[in-house]
Amino acid sequence: MEAGWYPDPTGRFARRYHDGAYWTEHVETDGSVTADFEGRTALSVPSTLAPPVVEPSPPAAGPSLTEFAAGLGPEPRQRPAVHLSAVLAGFGGAFAAVGLLALAADGLDSSGPLIILGLVAIGVGLAARLAPALNQHDFFRDAGTGAGLVGVFATAAGFSAATGGDSGVRLGYAAAAVLLFGLWAAPGYRERPTFFGLGVSALVAFVADLFRDTDPYDDYYGSYDDDWFDEWLGDLGNVVTRTGAVYLVLGLLLLALVLIADRKGFHGLGTGLAVNAIAASVVGAFMLLPRFNDVGGAFLVALVGAGLGIVGALGGRRATTWIGGTLCSLATLSALAVMFEPTSTEGVAAVAFVAAAVLIGVVPLVRYVRAQQRAGDIAAD
Secondary structure, eight states: OOOOEEOOOTTTSSEEEOOOEEEEEEEEETEEEEEEEEHHHHTOSSOOOOOOOOOOSOOOOOOHHHHHTTOOSTTSSSSSOOOOOOOOOOHHHHHHHHHHHHHHHOOOOOOHHHHHHHHHHHHHHHHHHHHHHTTHHHHHHHHHHHHHHHHHHHHHHHHHHHHHHHHHHHHHHHHHHHHHHHHHHHHTTTTHHHHHHHHHHHHHHHHHHOOOOOHHHHHHHTTEEEEEEEHHHHHHHHHHHHHHHHHHHHHHHHHHHHHHOOOOOOOOHHHHHHHHHHHHHHHHHHHHHSSSSSSHHHHHHHHHHHHHHHHHHTOOOHHHHHHHHHHHHHHHHHHHHHHHOSSHHHHHHHHHHHHHHHHHHHHHHHHHHHHHHHHHHHHHO
């Protein structure tokens, strides 16, 4: 029996996900994916029941990475509904892990024990998610996720402290990324979108830090040249510009990955990528603003916003679309205000009217592009 969605043998829901050997807790009714651990327990024996049902949005055949993501279960494609109880339990587990780590690490004079304690916290979280006596309860599973995340960051902090300096910071980012991606693909924490999203964040921070020089203040410390502060500010500006450019490039690459993920039906993965794409592109654009004049900076932000809005609209992502549209609109208004420099109420009104005309004038073009994209999707189906 191949992994996929099948009619729920318990009759409690429309469909249930089978991983190829066992029925899982993932169930779906009317497009809403939730978890039913009671039903999974009743079906805990390998089964070949029920004929396959065609999935609504199967991923197209692609590289092994796509096949790997498809084998992780339903969450990379469509995340289950988020419940307040899960959020509270997750934070509860995280706070409990922080308290235990603080008590255990009290008086330690090296980073080695912190690494060990972090790995222990990850193990405790895994036990809460895998132990049959515990994982039947939502609270323990969600608390285990929170404890595991704290363990990851404690372990990464231990590696960072052991090395020290800029190399230690980069080692910490790299360790966090490896642990988060590894746990996301491993049993227990498998397919948790939080681990994937934070793993992408750690990877972005690691790559950006590779292009950052050490603090230029170190080169001028103790200098008695009257111009040393101005020179330091100039070098600091170069560092900020370089780092901003890296963040902007990474943000655009992540946006492209969001578009690919959405096109292949992996909306859960796309969400983790989208959050990081928004953060990286916006941070990069604002770090680059000092290198542009007022109009150029506004247009840069407008272009970034337009990119976010387009990708968000194509993937049906409301937050990404709204953030992108808001940035684009405000940046357009700012550019016009700088260009015309209104000094009266009438001037301000004129700028507002021109901005409104520009934005409204773009609407038909956006609708045309969207219609062409939908026509292409229908033709592909």
